[in-house]
Amino acid sequence: MKYLIIGNSAAGINAANIIRANDKKSSITIISNEEFNAYGRPLISYYLSGKVKPENMNYRSVDFYKSRNIEVLLNTEAEKIDIKNKEISISGDVKLSYDKLLIATGSSPFIPQIKNLDMDKQKNVFTFLTYKDSIKLKTKVTKKSKVVIAGAGLIGLKAAEGLFGQVASITVVDLADRVMTSILDKPVADDIQSHIEQNDIDFKLQTNICEVDGEQNISRIILSNGEILNCDILIVAVGVRPNINLAYSAGIKTAKGIIVNKYMQTSEKDIYAAGDCVESLDLLSNKSKILALWPNASNQGETAGFNMAGTKKKAPAAFAMNAISFFGLQLISAGIISGLNLNNGITYSTKNNLRRLNILNDNLIGFILINDNQRAGIYTALINDRTKLSTLEYDITLKDISLSVYPKEERTKKIWDYKGCSL
Amino acid sequence: MKKIYAFESKCLGCGLCEVYCKTAHSKSKDIIKAHKQENITSAIVIEEILQPKAVSYFALQCRHCSSPKCVKACISGAMYKDEKGIVRNDKEKCVSCLSCVLVCPFGAIKKSINGKTVSKCDLCIDYGKSLCIEYCPNEAIKLLNENEAEALK
Numbered sequence: 001m002k003y004l005i006i007g008n009s010a011a012g013i014n015a016a017n018i019i020r021a022n023d024k025k026s027s028i029t030i031i032s033n034e035e036f037n038a039y040g041r042p043l044i045s046y047y048l049s050g051k052v053k054p055e056n057m058n059y060r061s062v063d064f065y066k067s068r069n070i071e072v073l074l075n076t077e078a079e080k081i082d083i084k085n086k087e088i089s090i091s092g093d094v095k096l097s098y099d100k101l102l103i104a105t106g107s108s109p110f111i112p113q114i115k116n117l118d119m120d121k122q123k124n125v126f127t128f129l130t131y132k133d134s135i136k137l138k139t140k141v142t143k144k145s146k147v148v149i150a151g152a153g154l155i156g157l158k159a160a161e162g163l164f165g166q167v168a169s170i171t172v173v174d175l176a177d178r179v180m181t182s183i184l185d186k187p188v189a190d191d192i193q194s195h196i197e198q199n200d201i202d203f204k205l206q207t208n209i210c211e212v213d214g215e216q217n218i219s220r221i222i223l224s225n226g227e228i229l230n231c232d233i234l235i236v237a238v239g240v241r242p243n244i245n246l247a248y249s250a251g252i253k254t255a256k257g258i259i260v261n262k263y264m265q266t267s268e269k270d271i272y273a274a275g276d277c278v279e280s281l282d283l284l285s286n287k288s289k290i291l292a293l294w295p296n297a298s299n300q301g302e303t304a305g306f307n308m309a310g311t312k313k314k315a316p317a318a319f320a321m322n323a324i325s326f327f328g329l330q331l332i333s334a335g336i337i338s339g340l341n342l343n344n345g346i347t348y349s350t351k352n353n354l355r356r357l358n359i360l361n362d363n364l365i366g367f368i369l370i371n372d373n374q375r376a377g378i379y380t381a382l383i384n385d386r387t388k389l390s391t392l393e394y395d396i397t398l399k400d401i402s403l404s405v406y407p408k409e410e411r412t413k414k415i416w417d418y419k420g421c422s423l
Numbered sequence: 424m425k426k427i428y429a430f431e432s433k434c435l436g437c438g439l440c441e442v443y444c445k446t447a448h449s450k451s452k453d454i455i456k457a458h459k460q461e462n463i464t465s466a467i468v469i470e471e472i473l474q475p476k477a478v479s480y481f482a483l484q485c486r487h488c489s490s491p492k493c494v495k496a497c498i499s500g501a502m503y504k505d506e507k508g509i510v511r512n513d514k515e516k517c518v519s520c521l522s523c524v525l526v527c528p529f530g531a532i533k534k535s536i537n538g539k540t541v542s543k544c545d546l547c548i549d550y551g552k553s554l555c556i557e558y559c560p561n562e563a564i565k566l567l568n569e570n571e572a573e574a575l576k
Contacts, residue, residue, distance in 0.1 A: 014495065042498040046518055052499070056516050059500040295526060298495035323496075323525040330534075332525050373521050375468075375530025377492075384528075403483060403530060404472040408431075414529070415429060415481075416576055418569040420488030421528065 001026035003308060004088065004096060006078045006246070007104030008032035009041055010294050011275030011301035013059060015102050018305030020068040028069070031076040031090065036131055037065070042294060044134035048162030057131060078105075081250035083268055100308040103247050103258060103266070103273040104301060107240035107292055112150070115211040117218075124217045125234045128159045137163075137235070144168050145232040148221050150209050152179040154324060156237035160201050161326055171202040171229055173209055173221075174238075183322050185338035188354065188368055192326065195352075199327050204229075242277040242290055255279060257290050262314040264304035272308055274300035283317040283384070284336050284365055291318050302423060313423055317384055323373075332376050335366030335383045357397055362388050364396065375401050424508040425566045427544065427553060428575070429481040431472070433563035436480030440555035440564060441465035447547045447554040464535040464542035467555060482555070482564050484544035485510055485531045493523035493532060493543075501540075509548055514540045 003019050005012045008030050016028050038059040046052035065072045073090070080089040087097040109127035111119060119125055126137045137159075141147070145167040149156045152174035160170050172179075178189035179196070193203060204223060212234065213220035221229040242257040253259040253267035257279035264272045275297035279288040296318050303315040321334035329352065336358060357379070358366035364382045378401045382389070389396060392405045403411055442454065444465040449457030457463060468483045487510045494502045494510060501516035502523055512523075517540040523532045524541065532543045546566075547553045556564050567575065 040499040042520070043518065052518060056499070294498050295492070295496035295522065302490065302495065321525055323520050323522040325520065328538075330521060332521060334525065373524050373534055376521070376525050377523075377527035377532075378530045380526055381528035401530070402468075402470050404470050412431070415483065415486065416572065417486075418426070418572055420486030421490055421492050422488065423490040 002097060002099045003028045003102070004098035004100070005030045005102040005104060006088070007102070007106055007275065007277075008034065008038050008072065008074075009059075009104070009106060009275070010297035011104035011106075011304070012102065013038045013064075014298045014301035015104065015272075015274060015305035015308070016070050017068065018302050019309045020070065022306065022309035022311060027071070029071045029073065029096065030065075031073045031078055031096070033075070033077045034130060034132065035075050037062075037072070037074075039131050041130075042158075044128065044131055045158035045162035047131065048134050048138055048159070049164070049166075078246055081246060081252075081271070083250055083252075083271070086270065099270065101271045102301075102304050102308065103252075103271065103277060104275045104297075104304075105243035105246060105277045107242050107276040107290075109236060110239045110241045111236055112208075112238055114209050116214075117212050119236075122212075122214065122216065122218050122234075124232060125212075125236065128155055128235055128237050129240065134162075137233070141167050141233060146230050147171070147233045147235065148173060148209075148229055148231045149235045149237060150174075151235075151237035151239065152176065152203065152205070153182065153237065153239065154180060154322065155240075156235070157196065157326060158324070159235050159237055160196070164199055164201070164327070167233070169202070170200070171204060173204045173207065173223065175206065175208045177206050179203070179205075183320065183333050183337060184368065188337075188356070188370070191354075191370070192329065192331065195329050196326055240276070240292060242292075244277055247271075247273065247277070255288070259288070263307045263312065264300055264315055265307065272304040274304045280315075280318040283319045283386075291320060293318075293321060295321065299423075306423065316423065319383065321380060323376075330371050330373060332369040332373055333367065334380050335364070336360075337366050337368060359389065359397070362390050364389060375403075378403065378405065424487070425546070425568045426487055426572070427484045427546065427556065428565050428567050428572055429483055430563045430565070431479060431481040433561045434469075434480040434482055435561055435563070436469055436471065436478070437560065438469060439558050439560060440467050440482050441469065443554040443558045444544075447550040448542075452550075462536050464533055464537075466533070466542045466544040468531055468533065482559075483529060483531055484555075484564075486529055487544075487546075492526040492528065496522040496526040498522055505548075507548075509546055510543070511545045511548070512541055512543055517541060 039057040087095045149172045207223045207225040210224045211222040212218045244254045248254045258273040276292040280291040306313040354370040356368045445463040446457045472479045501513045535542045
């Protein structure tokens with residue numbers, strides 16, 4: 001049996017690991033269009049700030065590939081999948097055959113239409129999704145750089161934090177009325193924004209970049225509200241798009257992302273897909289959507305690995321969840337945050353400390369915790385298990401969460417299960 | 424592999440397990456220095472159960488899951504399952520993002536006091552023996568393998 005994995009990040013690595021654990025003999029090959037062994041992708045902002053050194057960027061130990069007899073081909077682009085002959089083309093004429101293929105191609109930065117913007121030509125415009133992006137950016141910035149970041153989402157804000165203290169100014173531009181629209185509601189977003197502003201980061205919200213000035217280098221940025229910003233570095237971080245072209249052009253079923261079943265299998269029997277390039281069934285909306293999250297990619301990779309190696313397993317439930325910090329402020333959020341008519345139970349909230357639970361029809365469907373993270377995973381479990389809150393021992397809006405919230409029988413069952421969590 | 428099990432009916436909630444957890448994970452391995460000089464976060468979570476007329480406790484620790492959610496959520500690769508099956512956190516690699524805290528359904532991982540990493544039970548693998556168990560005055564926590572635990576359930 002020949003296993004081939006396209007992609008060398010959370011989904012690809014976790015798949016390879018499980019395949020090897022279940023199949024000691026077959027060959028496993030990972031191909032990656034990047035030049036590094038797997039690294040903790042969200043660490044690129046920590047590398048930028050200097051908090052994480054290059055030797056700690058590795059996602060797995062240095063002997064991960066060798067000890068598991070996994071071949072890894074770096075700097076290698078998968079160009080075409082030939083489903084009929086079960087092979088893929090890399091760099092022109094070279095072909096690699098497979099019996100089971102995993103597509104874990106991740107996502108790419110979305111580049112919006114901006115007048116005069118030319119990513120290939122202008123040398124001071126960057127995206128921020130790969131280790132290489134971060135290295136290039138770190139080399140380019142100086143104490144005098146005036147940095148403009150397009151996008152106030154997680155990626156844009158982490159880039160801003162990573163550059164803090166290393167440049168002259170940082171301005172974040174976003175069309176939305178708040179930061180991190182996808183994971184925060186307005187009041188919490190406003191609190192976080194003012195916390196970030198205290199660290200000399202400026203925001204221009206409800207406007208966007210409509211034009212840039214400069215041939216080889218961008219020197220000025222024109223906003224749709226008429227404002228003009230001087231700019232030495234532009235970072236484009238307005239969002240990502242799943243890399244589906246490889247799958248799509250091979251005839252594999254895609255929509256926004258690659259379509260998979262609960263076993264992470266695509267419309268082709270021997271081809272699986274996992275991670276940011278696929279559509280996941282969102283537990284809370286029951287809709288198929290892109291849930292580009294590190295834990296989700298790992299879960300899906302692991303699930304795909306089991307199924308490719310012949311053990312049938314369903315992917316765990318997926319829903320939005322994020323743990324992230326900005327300038328010492330620790331934010332945890334999961335599930336549905338806004339947009340519904342909710343019976344919100346805010347247990348308590350002080351200036352830099354907030355615990356907010358969103359409850360709908362006897363279910364916890366979302367939460368935001370700021371600087372208050374104790375046992376947050378039990379809330380996540382209540383969402384994940386669709387636990388009826390009325391069956392619990394106490395009202396979760398009145399008291400801190402703990403395992404004692406579960407009735408004794410259930411609590412005992414949980415902590416006495418030798419396996420703990422299993423897939 | 425053996426894991427630590429908590430016996431609800433026997434726990435006094437005295438907190439000695441936490442004292443010895445900190446000692447075992449200190450540099451000095453000295454109970455006084457560990458508490459007074461070293462900023463250590465115990466890896467044990469003492470759970471309090473309020474009943475109508477009494478309070479009971481149990482000392483919860485990492486379950487070293489077969490498919491650990493914390494390992495899969497970890498963005499840096501700091502959290503890992505070693506060859507013995509023990510789920511461990513590499514403090515050098517941890518960036519304290521708390522993704523593990525977000526997904527652990529047991530609430531068994533804590534942000535450390537210094538804010539730089541997280542604290543969780545590693546069965547005192549580096550110390551050589553689980554001190555919390557040795558010093559529990561009432562045998563309310565025990566190190567058991569799967570069959571032993573089944574028998575005592």
